[in-house]
Amino acid sequence: MTDNSTDASSSIETFSLTPDFQVDFTAYAPLHTFRGWTNKGVEARMDIDFENLTIIRAKAVAQVSCFDTGDKLKNLAMMEYIRWKKIPEASLEMTEAEEFTNLPLSFTIIRKDQGIKVDLAFKWSFKAYGLKAPQLLFLKVRDIVDIKGTGFLQPVP
16 A cells, blocks of 8 residues: 555544454355455555544555455355456545445544544445356345444554
């Protein structure tokens, strides 16, 4: 990730994710629920203007090979499906968020000590990225995947 630290004289503060985080996902198939998680291989930075209560920029990058389902065969199938050797990371970047309306996103930021605690939950769609949901025979995974994350971000010096 590139370092875009902000000018120290402004009211914008930059934070970086600490190693104490967890990201979980849940996908739904007709006969079972498919769950996974990671607590490694993720970097995140956030620029916040606390004076104006605005997220100026947020970026997260995840190494897809770090996601785990607890089942080696499911992990292998998941990695092959998302072509992790060709596309080893998934990233998300948001710029200038002032207000969200009608989005399947829940995002909480709490100032804690010198840093911030972040909890988020959102829905991810295969279709939105031009992908077909995975399937086994005629059993197709639902298009929407639930993703939740929690972590602590510390100030960037």
